[in-house]
Amino acid sequence: MWEKLRDDFYQNFIVDDRWKYIVDGLQNTLKITFFAVLIGILLGFVVAIIRSTYENTGKLKILNAICSVYLTVIRGTPVVVQLMIMYFIIFAFHDPGQIFTAILAFGINSGAYVAEIFRSGISSIERGQFEAGRSLGFNYAQTMLFIIMPQAFKNVVPTLANEFIVLLKETSVAGYIGLQDLTKGGDIIKSRTYNAFMPLISVAIIYLIMVMVFSYLVTLLERRLHKSEH
Amino acid sequence: MKKNVILIAAAVCMAAALTACGGSGTKTETTAKASEKAGAESSATETKAGESATGGKLVMVTNAEFPPYEFHEKNEIVGIDAEIAKAIADKLGMEIEIQDMAFDSLIPAVQTGKADFTAAGMTINEDRKKNVDFTDTYAKAAQVIIVKEGSDIVEPDNLEGKKIGVQTGTTGDIYAADIKDGDIKRYNKGMDAVMALTQDKIDAVVIDREPAKVFVKNNAGLKVLDKAFTEEEYAIAVKKGNTELLEKLNGAIKDLKDSGELQKIVDKYITAE
Numbered sequence: 001m002w003e004k005l006r007d008d009f010y011q012n013f014i015v016d017d018r019w020k021y022i023v024d025g026l027q028n029t030l031k032i033t034f035f036a037v038l039i040g041i042l043l044g045f046v047v048a049i050i051r052s053t054y055e056n057t058g059k060l061k062i063l064n065a066i067c068s069v070y071l072t073v074i075r076g077t078p079v080v081v082q083l084m085i086m087y088f089i090i091f092a093f094h095d096p097g098q099i100f101t102a103i104l105a106f107g108i109n110s111g112a113y114v115a116e117i118f119r120s121g122i123s124s125i126e127r128g129q130f131e132a133g134r135s136l137g138f139n140y141a142q143t144m145l146f147i148i149m150p151q152a153f154k155n156v157v158p159t160l161a162n163e164f165i166v167l168l169k170e171t172s173v174a175g176y177i178g179l180q181d182l183t184k185g186g187d188i189i190k191s192r193t194y195n196a197f198m199p200l201i202s203v204a205i206i207y208l209i210m211v212m213v214f215s216y217l218v219t220l221l222e223r224r225l226h227k228s229e230h
Numbered sequence: 231m232k233k234n235v236i237l238i239a240a241a242v243c244m245a246a247a248l249t250a251c252g253g254s255g256t257k258t259e260t261t262a263k264a265s266e267k268a269g270a271e272s273s274a275t276e277t278k279a280g281e282s283a284t285g286g287k288l289v290m291v292t293n294a295e296f297p298p299y300e301f302h303e304k305n306e307i308v309g310i311d312a313e314i315a316k317a318i319a320d321k322l323g324m325e326i327e328i329q330d331m332a333f334d335s336l337i338p339a340v341q342t343g344k345a346d347f348t349a350a351g352m353t354i355n356e357d358r359k360k361n362v363d364f365t366d367t368y369a370k371a372a373q374v375i376i377v378k379e380g381s382d383i384v385e386p387d388n389l390e391g392k393k394i395g396v397q398t399g400t401t402g403d404i405y406a407a408d409i410k411d412g413d414i415k416r417y418n419k420g421m422d423a424v425m426a427l428t429q430d431k432i433d434a435v436v437i438d439r440e441p442a443k444v445f446v447k448n449n450a451g452l453k454v455l456d457k458a459f460t461e462e463e464y465a466i467a468v469k470k471g472n473t474e475l476l477e478k479l480n481g482a483i484k485d486l487k488d489s490g491e492l493q494k495i496v497d498k499y500i501t502a503e
Binding site: 088091092093095098175176177178180184187188190191192193194195196 | 333334335337338341342357358361362395398399403404415416417418422423425426429430431
């Protein structure tokens with residue numbers, strides 16, 4: 001059995017430098033996830049502020065309507081469909097590169113979920129905090145930024161981390177636009193060696209390790225954030 | 231007041247935790263179900279394979295996005311391979327069930343006994359021979375190059391250093407990997423590669439000749455280069471060591487060839503130029 005495993009390993013990773021498919025794919029997966037997370041946070045932050053402001057003050061009616069449409073459309077359609085629309089329809093006549101297309105598609109997708117996470121964080125902070133800020137002389141934006149947001153952020157860290165874990169794994173559909181991500185790298189090896197076990201299990205383990213490392217970092221962050229409570 | 235804040239925060243966290251639990255709970259359940267189903271299916275196929283000695287059902291897998299060899303039409307998988315498979319099943323007095331899956335999953339499906347054979351415009355090559363047994367060939371084929379009209383690629387040698395679209399796991403993909411400095415973009419479907427070509431995302435597509443003709447016919451501004459990238463032959467693949475089925479298939483293919491039925495099926499889908 002060990003001999004067969006060693007043989008399979010040799011066939012799937014060593015012959016023709018096949019391990020490069022995995023390494024190249026991993027790089028692309030990390031690249032896409034990292035930048036998509038950044039776009040997601042930025043977009044989610046802005047949308048959450050707009051929606052909360054509308055809820056609290058009734059201002060920004062039009063922006064709020066736009067955000068509602070954005071949330072409905074993005075959360076109402078599968079990410080792989082959005083990815084293909086981005087590649088084959090939105091960028092039909094101009095090619096900004098597959099990686100960029102994927103980053104944009106996943107970033108915009110993630111933004112919708114992050115927005116709702118932030119909004120739930122903001123509404124978890126009691127209104128009294130807001131009033132306190134205003135009575136101390138802060139204006140609306142300052143109250144939001146210096147009083148509400150820091151507390152809200154602490155509340156949403158676990159959910160936010162969950163969203164990024166989901167995002168990392170969702171990028172596995174990037175192969176649909178001919179992009180070679182980690183999953184596709186495994187698929188390519190599988191298509192060369194006709195061996196499903198070795199490439200798929202390796203890919204699964206790599207995702208698992210990435211998520212475990214990330215979860216550990218989040219735990220450290222949470223511990224740090226809770227220090228102030230003691 | 232502080233208590234309230236903590237309470238609300240706790241409620242939010244709990245709600246989040248509950249939702250998370252609910253989500254993952256259902257997920258594992260479905261996976262469990264799916265694997266159960268897969269298990270049931272594979273055991274069902276095994277009994278089927280056992281039955282096949284006395285008639286019964288043949289399970290064929292293919293990638294039905296490969297016209298004119300196999301494609302979906304009116305809720306059915308049709309095409310040259312599908313009809314040949316039906317004709318073979320008729321000859322053997324068996325029923326046929328055709329399943330559609332990704333091209334790169336076909337050989338693993340046959341290897342693990344989830345299907346009896348695959349007929350998918352599959353070229354015989356050395357690597358594949360190590361993993362499955364091939365029947366006698368039933369069709370000649372070639373990998374050709376599709377480019378935009380007016381492209382500076384006029385023969386296979388021009389592909390050097392270009393962006394080349396292929397379908398993952400096809401012979402086009404495998405041979406294109408040898409192109410010097412080639413930037414290979416691997417799509418799940420041949421049509422996706424062709425679409426990327428029409429949108430100038432890639433410079434050329436390497437794919438089998440007959441599907442290439444269909445793709446070019448359906449997309450204005452594309453052409454197939456006269457000089458083929460490689461010449462090759464298609465055959466049906468069965469699980470390694472399943473000589474009983476292999477001999478039956480070979481017998482049926484020979485009969486179909488001799489009676490001219492095979493040519494009739496091919497002519498139905500491929501009109502002479």
